[in-house]
Amino acid sequence: MVDKHFTINLNEPLVFQVGHLGEDYNEWVHQPIISKEGPRLFTNDFCEFFTRTVWWVIPLIWLPVIGWLVSISARRGLTSHQVTYALLGGVFVWTLLEYSLHRFLFHIKTKSYWANTLHYLLHGCHHKHPMDGLRLVFPPAAAAILCVPVWASFRLLSSPSTAPALFGGCLLGYVIYDVTHYYLHHGKPSKGFAQNLKKYHLNHHFRVQSLGFGITSPIWDRVFGTLPSTKAA
Incomplete structure (x- = not known):
């Protein structure tokens, strides 16, 4: 199938096609295709493998790391209460990071070939195919790369005993975010906070992509004035 208006062949690997869209990329990527079957991104099987992640891999990999970080802070003298506060x-830091990354990095407008290509890999493929269950959580290898500057910041701004638990708390926030994000797309909450959050997030995908950047909570959207109106929700 070829999207004639945008000269994209949806039956071929997409990553190295989207860059050619230029200024049309932002319009194209926000016209979602509703299908649980995701597209192929790379011709190379090795590269393609690393674009797909089942949701349960996230807690499986990162929860032991969080436990290890907490144990480091405990061994360095933090009490159980101090560890809890640090976590x-x-x-809390993660909630602000989640909002900031989503708003200012994931939704940056691009038009050059490589900027379009990188954005599509980072977040654009999710908006184009929002129900692709294997591209809803962040691949661990990519997450590990993003962890480096975050860990460096915690080390710089806090004590050697506090930094590991703080970083562990940030990772815990990330795990909650990723599994929540998967649930908001594929879960079926019938009432309460989860149902409202699902409506809130799907509103961001299908109606107002320029608002509603919170995933686990709309709190920072309220603070920074990016909360969608109730009429659009």
Whole structure:
């Protein structure tokens, strides 16, 4: 199938096609295709393998890392209460990081070949194919790369005993975010907070992509004025 208006062949690997869209890329990527079958991104099987991640891999990999980080802070002298506060502080930091990354990086407007290509890999493929269940959580290898500057910041801004637990809390926030994100797309909450959050997030995908950047909570959208109106929700 060829999208004639945008000269994209949807039956061929997409990554190295989208860059040619130029200024039309932002319009194309926000016209979602509703299908649980995701597209092929790369011709190379090795590269393609690393674009697909089942949701349960995220807690499987990162929860032991969080436990290890907490144990480091405990061995360095933090009490159980201090570890708890550091973990909660890290989760709080993550909520702001989640919002900021989604708003300012994942939704940056691009038009050059390589900027379009990188954006599509980072977040554009999710908006184009929002129900692709294997591209809803962040691949661990890519997450590990993003962890480097975050860990460096915690080391710089906090004590050697506090930094591991703070970073562990930030990772815990990330795990909650990723599994929540998967649930909002494929879960079927019938009432309450989860149902409202699902409506809120799907509104971002299908109606107002320029608002509603919170995933686990709309709190920072309220603070920074990016909360969609109730009429659009």
